[in-house]
Amino acid sequence: xxxxxxxxxxxxxxxxxxxxxxxxxxxxxxxxxxxxxxxxxxxxxxxxxxxxxxxxxxxxxxxxxxxxxxxxxxxxxxxxxxxxxxxxxxxxxxxxxxxxxxxxxxxxxxxxxxxxxxxxxxxxxxxxxxxxxxxxxxxxxxxxxxxxxxxxxxxxxxxxxxxxxxxxxxxxxxxxxxxxxxxxxxxxxxxxxxxxxxxxxxxxxxxxxxxxxxxxxxxxxxxxxxxxxxxxxxxxxxxxxxxxxxxxxxxxxxxxxxxxxxxxxxxxxxxxxxxxxxxxxxxxxxxxxxxxxxxxxxxxxxxxxxxxxxxxxxxxxxxxxxxxxxxxxxxxxxxx
Amino acid sequence: xxxxxxxxxxxxxxxxxxxxxxxxxxxxxxxxxxxxxxxxxxxxxxxxxxxxxxxxxxxxxxxxxxxxxxxxxxxxxxxxxxxxxxxxxxxxxxxxxxxxxxxxxxxxxxxxxxxxxxxxxxxxxxxxxxxxxxxxxxxxxxxxxxxxxxxxxxxxxxxxxxxxxxxxxxxxxxxxxxxxxxxxxxxxxxxxxxxxxxxxxxxxxxxxxxxxxxxxxxxxxxxxxxxxxxxxxxxxxxxxxxxxxxxxxx
Numbered sequence: 001x002x003x004x005x006x007x008x009x010x011x012x013x014x015x016x017x018x019x020x021x022x023x024x025x026x027x028x029x030x031x032x033x034x035x036x037x038x039x040x041x042x043x044x045x046x047x048x049x050x051x052x053x054x055x056x057x058x059x060x061x062x063x064x065x066x067x068x069x070x071x072x073x074x075x076x077x078x079x080x081x082x083x084x085x086x087x088x089x090x091x092x093x094x095x096x097x098x099x100x101x102x103x104x105x106x107x108x109x110x111x112x113x114x115x116x117x118x119x120x121x122x123x124x125x126x127x128x129x130x131x132x133x134x135x136x137x138x139x140x141x142x143x144x145x146x147x148x149x150x151x152x153x154x155x156x157x158x159x160x161x162x163x164x165x166x167x168x169x170x171x172x173x174x175x176x177x178x179x180x181x182x183x184x185x186x187x188x189x190x191x192x193x194x195x196x197x198x199x200x201x202x203x204x205x206x207x208x209x210x211x212x213x214x215x216x217x218x219x220x221x222x223x224x225x226x227x228x229x230x231x232x233x234x235x236x237x238x239x240x241x242x243x244x245x246x247x248x249x250x251x252x253x254x255x256x257x258x259x260x261x262x263x264x265x266x267x268x269x270x271x272x273x274x275x276x277x278x279x280x281x282x283x284x285x286x287x288x289x290x291x292x293x294x295x296x297x298x299x300x301x302x303x304x305x306x307x308x309x310x311x312x313x314x315x316x317x318x319x320x321x322x323x324x325x326x327x328x329x330x331x332x333x334x335x336x
Numbered sequence: 337x338x339x340x341x342x343x344x345x346x347x348x349x350x351x352x353x354x355x356x357x358x359x360x361x362x363x364x365x366x367x368x369x370x371x372x373x374x375x376x377x378x379x380x381x382x383x384x385x386x387x388x389x390x391x392x393x394x395x396x397x398x399x400x401x402x403x404x405x406x407x408x409x410x411x412x413x414x415x416x417x418x419x420x421x422x423x424x425x426x427x428x429x430x431x432x433x434x435x436x437x438x439x440x441x442x443x444x445x446x447x448x449x450x451x452x453x454x455x456x457x458x459x460x461x462x463x464x465x466x467x468x469x470x471x472x473x474x475x476x477x478x479x480x481x482x483x484x485x486x487x488x489x490x491x492x493x494x495x496x497x498x499x500x501x502x503x504x505x506x507x508x509x510x511x512x513x514x515x516x517x518x519x520x521x522x523x524x525x526x527x528x529x530x531x532x533x534x535x536x537x538x539x540x541x542x543x544x545x546x547x548x549x550x551x552x553x554x555x556x557x558x559x560x561x562x563x564x565x566x567x568x569x570x571x572x573x574x575x576x577x578x579x580x581x582x583x584x585x586x
Contacts, residue, residue: 044492047492047496049492049496064498065496066497067492067493067496069489069493071487073487073489073492075490075508075511075512076512077511086507087497087498090503090507091498134497135496138497138498
């Protein structure tokens, strides 16, 4: 188990604030956060490459770990085989031993045909496979990934994510993976530590983090588009003339967030148990690949995600007048 | 297209500015005199001495300057800018002044000589010392810029793969900076070869090529100074062209 106890670090104007967390042996742990949140700094402290100002990191001191960066950090003066075998050459293994291990590892990762190539002429996906092979050949107990797929195109990213899944499933290493991509976190992680502005604000399963973000900032980072603030009285928050029913009864300053796919669009008012129902006019209809984002003015601007099929069937277009409905439980309330 | 033409014209002007005086000097010497000069013992001796003394200076600088360049590139500490400024001083001050400064530390009446009984003045070591002083900034600055350019995460990756910081330096940073370091070394060697001011103060004898040129010009006039100059130019041109070709191949 890797344990971080009150880890603090000040770096110029930035501060990592007293981080406490535990990563279990064999766990796929994601540190999720936007750029500049301190993810990489935290990872480098876990790796022992940067010293914390205070606190302790236990459980990784004498552990062999493989560190993989977003931009691969392949040594440009060495070819693919030399890069992969670098760690073994440091251990002064024999040439034969290194060659055999390099061949086996490169075959596992489908890069055997690249062994004698210069690392400077590889594609992003190939480079990342070489970087993984270079770490994997040492059979580390812990992998530390720093945004390993951020520089890759979508299809390569999915391939590399599958590779990570396979690696974790077959070898069961502990993985600490830093990313800003929530989809990646959801696809890979057993657990997520949400890091915002140097502060670990939530530590939970990916599903729970997404369903119940701990703060307004977390909700915004996780892609909640409908975030509002106001005062709650008698389970109702008043925002620009409309009143939304909440589960919280009283609060002088509260933020609410509603997931855009928790809102139902309909042509007629739905008689249901959902307490929030408003009539509005469609302002914009935006194609977002697999779904359609509808922006609707119902006194406040609401973002609603629907399928392309629903959009076609209902004939949603700018100017359409529609009802929006959502349950009280869909309204997340944050007091900070 | 117009920009290309303009730049070509400006570039040609600059090249002419450098080439014309050299060419003018080369054509002023008839081949027979040049051949005679090339076999003159004193001339050969002084050219070889110049190349050798500057080479010693450069090799010493590799040993002392690269670690310093690395520290300056990688560390942030109080007074770093002052150290960087100090390293540039030899480039800024007149080289005769540099010679005098060196004379005060290494000269006959210096503490060094009084304590050790060794006098460097008038030796090949003094020539190397003078050349080192005035030309070492070229190597340090090239190496420093090269190390700065190398992402520190390369070293962190090497360490994560089991390398010690020393091994990370020798197996990753140094090979990655090699080209710039060699380039800086060539520049330093070249600058050492051309040095006159500091050398003449510290060691008039044995005579380096630049001192020999100066002496022949003083005692016998232009006619006797030019063949030695042309010979030095030709040798330097050949040596440095070969070095640049080797450097590019790397």
